[in-house]
Amino acid sequence: MIETPHVDWFALAPELMLLGAAGFALMGAVLLPKENRRDFGALAAALGFAGGLVYAVVIYLHTPDVHSVISDSVHRDRFGAFAQVLVCGAGLLTVGVAYANRMRDQHVGEFYALLAAAGAGMCFLVTANNLMTLFLGLEWFSIALYILCAIDSELEGSLEAGLKYLIIGSFGSAVLLFGSALVYGATGELAFNRISDAISAQHLTGDALLVAGLAMIIVGLGFKASAAPFHMWTPDVYEGAPTPVTAFMSAATKVTALVVMLRVLQVAFPQEAHLWTIAVAAIACASLAVGNLAALTQRSVKRMLAYSSISHAGFMLIPISVDSELGGRALLFYLVPYAAMSIGAFAVVTARERELAAPVTLDNLAGMGWERPLLGISMGMFMFGFAGLPPTGGFVGKFYAFSAAYEHGWTWLVIVGVVATAVSLYYYLAVVRAMYMRPAAELQLSAVPVRGGAPPRDTLLQTSVTLALVVTVGTFFFVQPLIDVAKHAAGSLPF
Amino acid sequence: MGWLTTAMIVVPLAGALLVWVFPWDNFTAGAIALLIALAEVGLWIECLVRFDFDSAGLQLDQQTSWFSDLHVSYHVGMYGFSLWLVGLAVVVQAATIAYAFWAGRTGARAYFGLMLLLTAAIVGVFTAQDLLLFYVFWEAMLLPLYVLIGVWGGPGRLGATIKFVIYTMAGSLLMLAAVIVLGLSQGTFDLTASWQSSSDWLFLGFVAAFAVKAPLFPFHGWLPDAYRESPPEVSAVLSGVVSKAAIYGFIRIAITKFPEPTKDFRTVILVLAAIGLVYGSLLAFRAPDLRGVIAYSSLAQIGLITFGVFAANDLGLNGAVLQMVNHGLISAALFLLAGGIERRAATGEFARLGGMARGRPILATVLMTTGVIALAVPGSSAFAGEFAILAGVFSRGWGYAVVGAIAIVLAAMYMLRLISAVLHREPGPAVTPAALDLRPAELAAIVPLLACLLALSVWPAAITDRSFAGNRAGADVSRQLEASK
Numbered sequence: 001m002i003e004t005p006h007v008d009w010f011a012l013a014p015e016l017m018l019l020g021a022a023g024f025a026l027m028g029a030v031l032l033p034k035e036n037r038r039d040f041g042a043l044a045a046a047l048g049f050a051g052g053l054v055y056a057v058v059i060y061l062h063t064p065d066v067h068s069v070i071s072d073s074v075h076r077d078r079f080g081a082f083a084q085v086l087v088c089g090a091g092l093l094t095v096g097v098a099y100a101n102r103m104r105d106q107h108v109g110e111f112y113a114l115l116a117a118a119g120a121g122m123c124f125l126v127t128a129n130n131l132m133t134l135f136l137g138l139e140w141f142s143i144a145l146y147i148l149c150a151i152d153s154e155l156e157g158s159l160e161a162g163l164k165y166l167i168i169g170s171f172g173s174a175v176l177l178f179g180s181a182l183v184y185g186a187t188g189e190l191a192f193n194r195i196s197d198a199i200s201a202q203h204l205t206g207d208a209l210l211v212a213g214l215a216m217i218i219v220g221l222g223f224k225a226s227a228a229p230f231h232m233w234t235p236d237v238y239e240g241a242p243t244p245v246t247a248f249m250s251a252a253t254k255v256t257a258l259v260v261m262l263r264v265l266q267v268a269f270p271q272e273a274h275l276w277t278i279a280v281a282a283i284a285c286a287s288l289a290v291g292n293l294a295a296l297t298q299r300s301v302k303r304m305l306a307y308s309s310i311s312h313a314g315f316m317l318i319p320i321s322v323d324s325e326l327g328g329r330a331l332l333f334y335l336v337p338y339a340a341m342s343i344g345a346f347a348v349v350t351a352r353e354r355e356l357a358a359p360v361t362l363d364n365l366a367g368m369g370w371e372r373p374l375l376g377i378s379m380g381m382f383m384f385g386f387a388g389l390p391p392t393g394g395f396v397g398k399f400y401a402f403s404a405a406y407e408h409g410w411t412w413l414v415i416v417g418v419v420a421t422a423v424s425l426y427y428y429l430a431v432v433r434a435m436y437m438r439p440a441a442e443l444q445l446s447a448v449p450v451r452g453g454a455p456p457r458d459t460l461l462q463t464s465v466t467l468a469l470v471v472t473v474g475t476f477f478f479v480q481p482l483i484d485v486a487k488h489a490a491g492s493l494p495f
Numbered sequence: 496m497g498w499l500t501t502a503m504i505v506v507p508l509a510g511a512l513l514v515w516v517f518p519w520d521n522f523t524a525g526a527i528a529l530l531i532a533l534a535e536v537g538l539w540i541e542c543l544v545r546f547d548f549d550s551a552g553l554q555l556d557q558q559t560s561w562f563s564d565l566h567v568s569y570h571v572g573m574y575g576f577s578l579w580l581v582g583l584a585v586v587v588q589a590a591t592i593a594y595a596f597w598a599g600r601t602g603a604r605a606y607f608g609l610m611l612l613l614t615a616a617i618v619g620v621f622t623a624q625d626l627l628l629f630y631v632f633w634e635a636m637l638l639p640l641y642v643l644i645g646v647w648g649g650p651g652r653l654g655a656t657i658k659f660v661i662y663t664m665a666g667s668l669l670m671l672a673a674v675i676v677l678g679l680s681q682g683t684f685d686l687t688a689s690w691q692s693s694s695d696w697l698f699l700g701f702v703a704a705f706a707v708k709a710p711l712f713p714f715h716g717w718l719p720d721a722y723r724e725s726p727p728e729v730s731a732v733l734s735g736v737v738s739k740a741a742i743y744g745f746i747r748i749a750i751t752k753f754p755e756p757t758k759d760f761r762t763v764i765l766v767l768a769a770i771g772l773v774y775g776s777l778l779a780f781r782a783p784d785l786r787g788v789i790a791y792s793s794l795a796q797i798g799l800i801t802f803g804v805f806a807a808n809d810l811g812l813n814g815a816v817l818q819m820v821n822h823g824l825i826s827a828a829l830f831l832l833a834g835g836i837e838r839r840a841a842t843g844e845f846a847r848l849g850g851m852a853r854g855r856p857i858l859a860t861v862l863m864t865t866g867v868i869a870l871a872v873p874g875s876s877a878f879a880g881e882f883a884i885l886a887g888v889f890s891r892g893w894g895y896a897v898v899g900a901i902a903i904v905l906a907a908m909y910m911l912r913l914i915s916a917v918l919h920r921e922p923g924p925a926v927t928p929a930a931l932d933l934r935p936a937e938l939a940a941i942v943p944l945l946a947c948l949l950a951l952s953v954w955p956a957a958i959t960d961r962s963f964a965g966n967r968a969g970a971d972v973s974r975q976l977e978a979s980k
Contacts, residue, residue, distance in 0.1 A: 329564075370602070389638060390631040396562075399627070402675050403565060414675060418668045425664050426657075429641070437645040437653060479562040487564070 008069035011059065011076035011127070014052035014084050018091075018120035021048020022113040029109020041112035042099050048116045049091035052123060056084035060485075066492050072191040073133045075263075077492035080127035082332055082485065083259040087126070090251040090339050091119040096464035097347040098244035100354065107151055114151070115248065118144035122256040129267075130190040131180040134260065138176065138224065141256070142169050145249060149241040161240025168233040169223065176220025182213030183268075192268035205271045214269055218261070218279060225257035227283050227313040228290035235294075238306035243353055246302065247346030250309045251339040258313070262320050262331060266493045273323045280321035281413060287314030288420040295427045301349055301360045304427055305342075308386055311424060312338060318417060319401045322408035328490030330400035333483055337393025337475045341382040344468030348379040351461055362434045369435035374462060376435050378469045383428040385472050388421050393475025400483075496545055497557025500571045503538050503581065503618050507531055511611040514604050521603035525596035528607035532589040535614060539585045546578055551964035553624060553687055561628070566683045570624040576816045576962040580621045580743055583823040586947060587735045588614045590940045591728035594831050597936035598838070600647055600726070609639040613732065620740045626674045626684040629748075630667070633704070636737060637663055640729070648724040655720035662717040666707030673700025677752075691752055698756035701749050702764070708741035709797045711764075712771030722790035727834025730786065734793040735827035739819045742797070745804050746812070757807065764805050765891065769898045772798030776905035780912060785833040785843035788913045789826060792869070795902060796822045802895060803884035811887025813959040818880030820958060821951065825869045825877065828944040832862055835937050836917060839930035845913075850922030855932040859918050861941060868948050870910040871903055876951035883959060 009016070021044045028040035060081035067076045094115065103111065118141045125137025146169065150162020184190060186209040187198040204210050219230060226234040238246045265276050291311025298304035316338065319330035352360045352368060352375075369376030385392030398421065405413040475482055510531035514524050546554055556572025573581065592610050600606040616639065619632030637660065645656040677697050678684040692698070707714045722730045750757050775795030782788045800822065803815030835858070836851070837843045852859035871877040881903060889896040933941075951957065 384638065390634050395631070395634075399671075399675065400565075402672070403679055406675055406679050411672075411676060414672050418672045422661075422664055422668045425660060429657075429660060432642070433645060433653065433656070436642065437656070480560065483562050483564060 005071040006069075008067070008076060011067070011069045011074060012124075013055040013059070014088060014123045015120045017051040017055055018048045018088075018116045018123060021045055021051070022116035022120065024048075025109050025113035025116060029113065032109075037109045038099075041109045042095055045112035045116045046092060046095045049088045049095065049119060052119065053085055053088035053092065056081045056088060056123070060085070060489075068129055068191070068193070072194070073130050074124075074127045075129040075492075076127065078489040079259070079263065079332075079492035082489035083126035083255055083335075084123045086255045086335055086339050087119055087122045087252045090248060090255070090343055091115065093340075093343045093347070093464040093467060094244055094248040094251075096460040097247055097343065097350055098242075099460045100458045101242060101244055101350070102354070103152055103242070111148070111151055114144045114148050117141075118148065118248070119252070122252055125256055126259050126263075128260065128263075129192050131184060131192075132190055134264070135173070135177055135180060138220075139173060141253075142173060142224075145169075145245070145253070148245045148248075149237060151245070152242045155240075155242060157236075157240030158242060161237045164233055164240075165237045172220050172223025172230065175216050175223070179213045179216025179220060182209050182216065184213075186210040186213060192264060195268040196270055199269070199271045211272065211275065214272055214276065215279070217264060218276065218283070221257050221261045221264070222283060225254055225261065225313045225317075226310050227317060228286040228310060229283075231287065231290060231310045231313075234310055235303045235306040238309070239300060239302045239359075243302065243346055243350040246306075247343045247350070250305070250346060251342040254309065254313065254316075254342075255335050255339055258316050258320065258331060258335065262328060263493065265320065266323075266328070266495065270494065277321050277323050277408075280317050281410070284314045284317035284321055284413075285416055287311060287317065288416060292420050292423045296423070298427070299361045299363065301362060301365065301431065302346075304362075304431075305345055305349070308424070308427070309342065311420060312342075312386070314420065315398065315401055315417065318413055319404045321413075322404045322410065323495075324404060324408060325490055325495040326400075326407055327404040328493055328495060329483060329486045330397070330404040332486035332489050333393075333400050333475075334397030336482060337385060337397055337472050340468040340471035340475075341385045341392070341394060344378055344465050344472065345382040345386075347461055347465050347468065348375045348382070351375055351458060351465075354458070362430055365431065365434040366438035367435070369432075375465060378465045379435060380432050381469055381472055383431050387425050387428040391476045392472050394472070396476055396479050496555045497572065499538060499542050499545065500555045500573060500622050501557050503535060503542070503585075504571065504615050504622070506534060506538065507611040507615040507618070511608040511615070514608040514611065519604060521599070524603040524607050525592075528592050528611055529589070529596050531611060532585070532592045532614065535585040535618075536589050539582050542573065542578060543582070546573070546575070548575055548961040549964060556624065558624075561625075565679070566685070567627045567678075568625050568685065569628060570685060570687070571619070571622040571628075572624050572687075573622055575964065576746065577621045577743070579816060579820055579958050579962060580739055581618055583739065583820045584614070584617045584621060584736045586943065587732060587823060587827045588617070590827060590831065590944050591731050594728045594731075594834065594937070594940040595726070597934070597940065598728070598834070602646070606643070606647060609643050613639040613643070617736055617740060621743055624686045626678050626686060626748075628684075629686070629744075630671060630674050633667060633670070633740070633744075636740065637667070640733065640737070643729045644721060644725045647726045647729070650724075651720065652724045655717075655724035658717040659721045662707050662710075662714065663704075666704040666714070669700045670704035673697045686747070686752075691754060693753070693755040695756045695759065698749060698753040698760065701744065701753075702760070705741040705744040705749065706767075708744075709738050709801070710741075710794065711767050711797065711801060712774055712794065713767070715771070715775075715794050718794060719787060719790050722793070722830075723784070723786045727786075727830050727837065730789075730833075731827040731830035734790065734830065735823040738793065738797055739823055742800055742804060742815070742819055745801070746815075750804065750807055757805070761805050761807070761891070765802065765888070765895055768798040768801035768805070769895060770798075771795065772802070772898060772902045773905070776902050776909060779909040780905060782909075783844055783846065785836060785845070785848075785913065785917065786830070788909055789829045789833060792906065792909060793822070793826055795906065796826075799881060799884060799899060799902065802888040802899060806884070806887040806891050808887050808890060809963075810883050810890075813962055814880050814883025814887055816962040817876065817951070817955055817958045818884060821868075821877045821880050821948065824944045824948050825865060828861075828865045828941050828948075829869065831937070831941050831944075832858075832865065835933060840923070840925040842925045844925075845916040846923070847925035848917050848923040849920040849926060850918070851926055851930070852918035853922070854928070855930075857933045857938065861933060861938070861945065862918060863914060864945060865948075866910045866914045868952065870907040874952060876948055876955050879952075879955035879959070
């Protein structure tokens with residue numbers, strides 16, 4: 001007779017909500033007539049994400065202490081709940097962005113089902129507390145994303161993007177799995193907290209097997225966070241995938257990967273901090289260098305944003321690398337405006353793409369600011385936010401990240417970050433320049449492919465962009481409430 | 496009384512949103528912006544009335560926590576010298592907005608919204624008493640300027656904005672690093688707390704930002720392009736007010752909070768200022784166009800003001816504050832006049848201008864008056880300011896005073912050259928008889944600036960005696976700023 005562990009269903013509520021939504025969307029794809037599938041799928045996914053968000057908030061409010069539930073395989077804590085709120089929020093905005101996307105209708109139900117499933121996997125992963133659930137969650141959302149990238153088979157590059165992501169992502173997962181195996185081999189434990197106990201008890205600090213395993217786990221998560229030098233897939237996949245999917249990936253995947261990295265490093269390997277702080281800082285510097293320098297020369301806005309997301313992986317690895325409570329707080333704070341800006345920026349790109357029926361480049365962005373005031377101003381604010389200029393949460397996020405680095409005694413890392421920010425201004429402002437400042441002759445470019453006057457008003461997309469804008473600007477003015485929440489969430493980890 | 500200071504920041508901000516959100520037509524948008532700019536002047540006069548010039552320390556202040564874990568707060572307030580600079584800012588902003596309202600700008604809602612945003616940011620810089628808040632306002636100045644130049648500027652605007660942004664951001668990001676290090680190591684970001692630092696690196700981080708924005712030689716690479724390509728009223732704000740924000744930073748942060756590094760680097764900065772003073776004057780003398788002369792004369796004047804600031808004694812600092820206000824008013828008036836002349840002749844090149852005095856007596860009178868004050872004729876406010884500065888810097892070495900005196904001669908040369916090239920000689924090919932004299936609306940924008948200058952010429956002590964309590968700045972400037980309320 002196998003003993004079944006007690007299951008705290010409430011701790012799994014966000015995942016279950018999203019899985020349910022995925023199921024409903026799939027049933028709709030089978031049972032409903034063609035013309036209703038889109039509405040039904042979008043509604044199911046939106047309700048799933050909204051429900052998941054509400055449950056995550058409730059879990060946050062009702063979980064002042066950390067519990068390990070379901071035989072220590074899952075952590076129920078504020079840290080995970082915070083990340084779940086972000087993932088579900090990102091998913092909700094993505095549904096709004098994706099709703100009006102042109103897509104072959106027979107796939108639209110599956111699209112929303114996969115989106116909800118990916119969200120469920122991320123919600124599960126951010127609460128993972130042992131190496132098995134870690135890998136399970138990672139594969140769960142990755143597989144959903146592989147298909148999402150390739151789902152628009154009419155879109156040039158979509159299939160290629162899916163395949164690239166599949167191959168390189170699988171490689172990353174394999175490295176992570178190998179690393180997990182080595183760590184298990186060295187310590188004989190799977191649960192994160194017991195790994196740490198075992199390292200103390202068996203004096204394993206610096207053990208070759210353990211260190212190799214740790215390094216491979218960092219590498220595996222680095223692939224998902226698209227940190228250099230594990231970023232090669234990012235530009236191609238971000239460019240090839242349908243833009244709403246890119247929006248979701250750039251926000252939610254990054255949130256998940258970074259949050260999990262912080263949890264694994266802090267809970268399972270606190271004794272090895274002298275090693276991984278340096279390693280993570282090095283990865284951060286590499287990401288800053290690669291992302292910023294490569295973004296300078298891009299003409300395609302999606303590719304530029306892809307490199308920008310690599311450089312932001314670098315910015316957000318800085319607070320992870322410093323191994324402090326302030327760092328945890330800084331990371332969690334930074335993720336909020338980052339996720340909003342990221343989804344918002346890709347949403348604006350989506351809108352422009354629909355308008356032009358062509359990939360968006362800096363050239364055909366010309367004049368957009370004047371034609372679409374709301375989208376233009378929002379995009380401008382997102383770019384200022386990425387560049388860390390006030391009045392956006394991006395500024396406060398960078399301030400906290402650099403403060404954490406300084407508090408750790410790494411003034412050099414502050415300097416690196418500041419230099420990277422200076423470089424990044426050039427390409428972020430290039431977008432503003434393209435939207436508002438191009439001479440009138442160039443504005444003619446944009447008028448060509450629009451058929452039949454102005455494109456239809458896309459209320460849902462504009463709502464998503466507005467919400468993202470509100471979050472981006474709101475996190476600048478209302479720092480205190482958010483930082484309190486982030487503080488409580490970071491308090492769930494043993495710093 | 497702190498609400499007055501906050502109101503001076505919030506009113507233009509709210510005005511900007513008001514202009515942006517509702518679909519006003521161009522005229523209404525401009526009228527709203529002008530009304531709000533005038534309301535700002537009114538608020539400032541209210542501040543002036545309530546300000547107690549006899550007591551040291553911060554006045555009209557207000558403080559609220561922004562985020563407490565790193566001890567950052569919204570803290571604003573004014574000292575005597577900040578009060579005068581805020582006054583300069585709101586007067587110049589009202590004049591420039593009035594000018595733009597008259598000149599008419601496409602996309603008026605966006606334009607006037609940005610001008611109001613810029614006003615809020617500038618007032619914020621002059622009143623912020625928290626390092627991070629100061630930095631936020633400092634950066635917030637850049638965004639509207641960037642868009643204003645980039646969208647409404649001349650044909651070379653894209654290059655000009657790139658240069659402008661890269662130069663200023665390189666400086667201000669160094670300042671951000673310094674702000675973080677300083678704030679965290681002191682345990683507070685509050686500027687009124689009594690701490691001082693002796694770190695040369697932090698000092699240089701701040702100086703980098705201020706030196707680029709001012710600009711001091713050799714950080715002036717962005718200046719000619721930005722001043723030439725901007726719309727004239729934006730050039731007026733840039734050289735009239737934004738450059739003063741940098742000098743304000745020197746006084747409020749660099750000298751006050753870094754007394755030892757100030758002493759160590761004084762010679763270097765004074766020498767750079769001297770080079771900028773002579774070099775700028777010479778370039779202004781050789782510049783082929785109106786705006787070139789005004790731009791390079793700004794570089795020279797900033798050098799002179801820096802003399803006064805880093806002399807760091809009573810005479811020097813009081814003179815510097817007076818001269819900041821003088822130069823702000825003069826260069827704003829000159830840029831607006833340049834805008835008016837360029838509208839009439841479609842060019843600012845001296846080779847194509849000339850003879851505009853004939854039949855245009857008002858233009859001739861206004862330009863002449865401004866020019867004469869600019870070249871520091873005895874009896875003018877600029878003379879009082881420059882005299883005080885030179886007397887102050889004399890105590891740091893007679894060489895500086897000699898350089899300053901030479902530069903005053905050079906100033907007379909380039910100003911008179913400008914006046915004669917525009918007003919006298921034969922009428923240039925670009926000057927048609929149809930070009931009108933100054934219109935009443937233009938006068939309404941420029942004459943108030945001149946009136947302020949004339950008032951200061953009569954009574955320069957209004958500023959020199961009321962910038963630092965008891966007219967004693969110099970060695971005890973930092974002690975004064977920290978004195979209890």
